[in-house]
Amino acid sequence: MNRDADLIPLLRDWLADGDRDVPGPVRIAVLETIAAVPQRRHRWLASRPNPLAGQRQLRVIALVAVLIALLALLAAASLVPFAGSSPKPAHVKNGWIAFSTQPHDTQVGVSDVRRGGDIYIAHDRDDLRVLVSRGPEMDTNVCPAFSPDGTRLAYGELTDAGPALVILDLDPDGTVTGRTRLPVDATNTAAPCPRWSDDGTRIGSLERRNLVVIHGLDGSILEAVDGDPTFADFAWDIDPWDSGPLISPSGELGVMWRDGGYFTHPLDGSTDRRIGTQSGALAGWSPDSSRILLMHDGGMAMALDALSVEPPFEKTVIADGVPVNGARSWPGRRDVSWQALSE
Amino acid sequence: MDKELVIRAREGDRAAFADLVSAIGRRLQSSADAILRDRALAEDATQQALIAIWRDLPTLRDPAAFEAWAFRVLVRTCYAEGKRARRWTLDFSVPHLPTASDDIGAVVIRDQLERAFCRLTLEQRAVIVLHHYLDMSRANVAVALGIPLGTVNSRLLLAMSAMRAAIEADARPPSTTNALEEPSR
Numbered sequence: 274m275n276r277d278a279d280l281i282p283l284l285r286d287w288l289a290d291g292d293r294d295v296p297g298p299v300r301i302a303v304l305e306t307i308a309a310v311p312q313r314r315h316r317w318l319a320s321r322p323n324p325l326a327g328q329r330q331l332r333v334i335a336l337v338a339v340l341i342a343l344l345a346l347l348a349a350a351s352l353v354p355f356a357g358s359s360p361k362p363a364h365v366k367n368g369w370i371a372f373s374t375q376p377h378d379t380q381v382g383v384s385d386v387r388r389g390g391d392i393y394i395a396h397d398r399d400d401l402r403v404l405v406s407r408g409p410e411m412d413t414n415v416c417p418a419f420s421p422d423g424t425r426l427a428y429g430e431l432t433d434a435g436p437a438l439v440i441l442d443l444d445p446d447g448t449v450t451g452r453t454r455l456p457v458d459a460t461n462t463a464a465p466c467p468r469w470s471d472d473g474t475r476i477g478s479l480e481r482r483n484l485v486v487i488h489g490l491d492g493s494i495l496e497a498v499d500g501d502p503t504f505a506d507f508a509w510d511i512d513p514w515d516s517g518p519l520i521s522p523s524g525e526l527g528v529m530w531r532d533g534g535y536f537t538h539p540l541d542g543s544t545d546r547r548i549g550t551q552s553g554a555l556a557g558w559s560p561d562s563s564r565i566l567l568m569h570d571g572g573m574a575m576a577l578d579a580l581s582v583e584p585p586f587e588k589t590v591i592a593d594g595v596p597v598n599g600a601r602s603w604p605g606r607r608d609v610s611w612q613a614l615s616e
Numbered sequence: 617m618d619k620e621l622v623i624r625a626r627e628g629d630r631a632a633f634a635d636l637v638s639a640i641g642r643r644l645q646s647s648a649d650a651i652l653r654d655r656a657l658a659e660d661a662t663q664q665a666l667i668a669i670w671r672d673l674p675t676l677r678d679p680a681a682f683e684a685w686a687f688r689v690l691v692r693t694c695y696a697e698g699k700r701a702r703r704w705t706l707d708f709s710v711p712h713l714p715t716a717s718d719d720i721g722a723v724v725i726r727d728q729l730e731r732a733f734c735r736l737t738l739e740q741r742a743v744i745v746l747h748h749y750l751d752m753s754r755a756n757v758a759v760a761l762g763i764p765l766g767t768v769n770s771r772l773l774l775a776m777s778a779m780r781a782a783i784e785a786d787a788r789p790p791s792t793t794n795a796l797e798e799p800s801r
Contacts, residue, residue, distance in 0.1 A: 288749040
């Protein structure tokens with residue numbers, strides 16, 4: 274006999290108590306939003322690229338290369354202005370890795386999603402430290418994002434004072450030297466997830482009703498311009514378990530899970546390569562495109578590894594034994610940011 | 617679910633997608649409400665799920681699998697939204713107030729269920745909602761969540777045990793000599 278026979282009918286009635294129609298504003302907002310959301314048309318195939326496709330890709334790449342060379346010549350002659358975004362450094366190296374997670378509850382096996390979150394930084398397990406603590410008030414701190422030049426770290430905060438974006442100035446040794454708090458619309462019921470503009474002077478956040486709001490660093494709300502974050506930059510906020518390929522910062526490689534392992538897919542159409550037998554959830558790329566971050570669930574703890582994408586696929590443990598609030602509270606892609614340092 | 621509608625939406629027909637939203641939106645919204653126990657969060661999760669469904673619909677090979685796939689997307693956005701949520705949230709929804717037709721016992725049970733359910737993990741809540749609210753078979757829950765059937769069974773077992781334990785603890789009269797009682801401030 275089912276020992277829950279008495280409980281199940283009560284549970285069903287209670288769950289059905291919340292039945293209701295989709296409210297008008299939600300439905301309308303969805304239909305308005307999808308008008309600006311393109312459907313995904315391209316998926317990476319599990320099969321090996323066929324040689325003919327490779328030849329076609331090579332022809333296209335050659336044509337693009339010629340165009341790029343022409344543009345570079347024009348730029349060098351100052352005939353094409355590149356206003357609006359600062360040039361990316363030619364070479365970058367890898368700095369701190371920041372990630373946010375939620376702690377476990379005091380009672381093992383019990384999860385409460387509303388019990389705050391911490392932001393950690395690390396190079397490897399020996400220098401793992403809590404940069405922003407939930408504190409006794411159980412504040413929520415999520416979505417750390419390094420500025421393009423690596424000197425600042427933005428994150429989303431939700432405290433008794435309401436939701437806000439916070440910007441920290443960081444020394445190279447990870448010491449916080451300044452803190453700016455930018456409150457966002459108080460009707461947001463979740464902490465905002467920040468994304469930087471290309472030039473690092475503005476921050477976008479996805480707020481209620483999937484509206485991208487652009488914030489100046491002085492707290493002003495700005496009109497969006499070229500180089501600002503757009504809705505597409507928040508794709509991982511919409512579906513953090515999306516299994517599509519993650520493109521490297523260099524734009525040369527995609528990486529994704531298939532056939533029981535991670536593979537890199539050179540975007541020039543050359544043969545893909547299996548990068549070891551490591552498992553775990555893909556969290557991101559290093560700024561120099563040499564390593565990927567993988568997360569592992571350890572029950573009520575999580576681990577984060579950096580794995581080289583070149584043989585012999587060296588692995589570095591960035592963090593392990595970090596207390597989390599259940600299997601799904603270890604970081605998603607939006608919860609991890611790897612600092613880029615100019616050489 | 618009308619396969620033709622799914623195929624048209626998959627090909628980019630926004631009107632067909634609007635019809636899909638009308639057909640499945642209520643169940644998605646109610647399920648998000650049930651999992652998150654927070655109306656504002658549930659609205660955001662539902663909206664994000666619907667946008668993800670629209671965006672990724674061309675990747676769905678089998679239109680017949682639309683519903684299970686849609687609920688998988690919804691559960692994921694619920695997990696994500698729950699994770700970002702504040703420690704406390706103002707609930708502007710109208711609470712269920714006892715009426716003349718309610719008996720007090722039923723109100724007490726609802727409160728106990730609410731407290732017990734909120735002690736569950738999001739993963740446990742999702743399994744309960746899909747199985748006991750949406751009436752999905754355990755096999756379909758496994759497909760919808762992308763987890764093995766054994767995991768569905770164990771999550772259901774643990775969730776029901778945890779709820780029963782919480783309800784029983786709730787119903788127990790408080791001890792007059794509670795050593796763990798917080799000192800008065």
